[in-house]
Amino acid sequence: MPDAGTESTARVRALADIRPVVPPTRLLADLVPPRHFADARFATYRANPAYPSQASTVARLEEVGAQLAPGASGRGMRGLFAKRKAVPAIYMDGGFGVGKTHLLTSLAHAVGPDAAYGTFVEYTNLVGALGFQATVDALATKRLVCIDEFELDDPGDTVLMSRLLRELADRGVALAATSNTLPGSLGEGRFAAEDFLREIQAMAARFEVMRVDGEDYRHRAVVTETQPLPADVVAQVAASHPGATLDSLDEVLDHLRHVHPSKYGAMLDDVTLVALTGVHPVSEQSAALRLVVLVDRLYDRDVPVLLAGGQAEGAGAAGAEAAMFTDEMLRGGYRKKYFRALSRLGSLAEDGRALTRTPAA
Structure with missing residues (x-):
């Protein structure tokens, strides 16, 4: 030097x-939207009119957020979802920098303290620290669990997360996830969504895929x-x-x-x-x-x-x-x-x- x-x-x-x-208690307490997205809200997301999928995704997430927000249906919320046979489960697919994390954190903010927010890695680390059942029990107290950057490159972790999501959904917890598609990939979006749905196996039918098109704003x-x-x-x-x-x-x-x-x-x-x-x-x-x-x-x-x-x-x-x-x-x-x-x-x-x-x- x-x-x-x-x-x-x-x-x-x-x-x-x-x-x-x-x-371990801190790992649970840290499952909140990161500082970088502290001010992220649906109203602050600037949907690009050149990519209509952005606005349609915002509208759908606002609807889910309203359903899950405190006081929306009181203690009968999970019973309401049970009658529909499935709790909301959203998967946002798209390239880098199109605002998926902004939208996911906006959904978490709309739900408030009843939402858990973390990356795929943070949830697998939580299971490692608490054990699987203790993690399920802790997250089952939430109305919504958000998983950012869902990863498909480790088969063991993917199976673990698929099981975790299934058990949470069975307990009436709503789910929302994102992952990335490589820029310029052939069939960008379609293949990524298919990979996600294939790997989560038993949970696939419960997820609603929302495509977020656009260019990397960064x-x-x-x-x-x-x-x-x-x-x-x-x-x-x-x-x-x-x-x-x-x-x-x-x-x-x-x-x-x-x-x-x-x-x-x-x-x-x-x-x-x-x-x-x-x-x-x-x-x-x-x-x-x-x-x-x-x-x-x-x-x-x-x-x-x-x-x-x-x-x-x-x-x-x-x-x-x-x-x-x-x-x-x-x-x-x-x-x-x-x-x-x-x-x-x-x-x-x-x-x-x-x-x-x-x-x-």
Whole structure:
């Protein structure tokens, strides 16, 4: 690291030094819409008139939200659904950045405290921490369970979640889920929905598929082409920003090996900026997947990121964000996760770059 940042970096703590202790009760308490979507409501979703499916999805979710909202039908709500033979179960399918998470969090906000909200990974982590039956019993107290980023790439976890959803639905809990389709995929949407319905097997007939068409509002292809920042600039900005952390990418990757993914959110409790130096393509699949979870938690909490490339000066023109994963990974079985992480990381990196031009408060 350049001498200019040596003295200032001594005052900056490292993310790799944070070892959170997270009781199971917190995992339950954390099943709420993330900070990034604290203000998300149906009224703030801007449906693109060029894609009518957006407006139709909003209308259907508003209807479900009204059915499930506190006081809508009192204690007779589940009895009402039982007479219809099925509780509401919605699956939103679509590409990256079309607002599915905005809509899912809007639905959770409409239902209020009677809604549980989490990502697929957070629910599987909850089962790991509490046990399956205890998780069912805890979530069965809710009117609605929202699952963002439903993942189909781990057969064991998919079977686990399918069973969890079935037991919750049998207890009268409404369900809503999202997942991603790769941009430019042949039959985008249709195949993703078919994959989802096939993998959840016994639950498939209960889900209503809502297609959300549109383009990535984050414009991932643009933000991931920004140039990496110099390491000394990253160090200096981190040193001047209260609550910042500063590590090399390899230090963070090593640390994530020793922290359960369910604790990544708690690790960021009072972190306001994450600065990484020596950014390079991650070649180990397990390390890359842990990094994806960290990026998701950073995005949930609106934590800006500063990235300094690790290439030799003048080598390559790709941005540091785009260089996080190898080309082989971006073509492999977990590519949906990696593309989602790039989309989110690009957005957070733009927030971080803004701090290099604006003095910290």
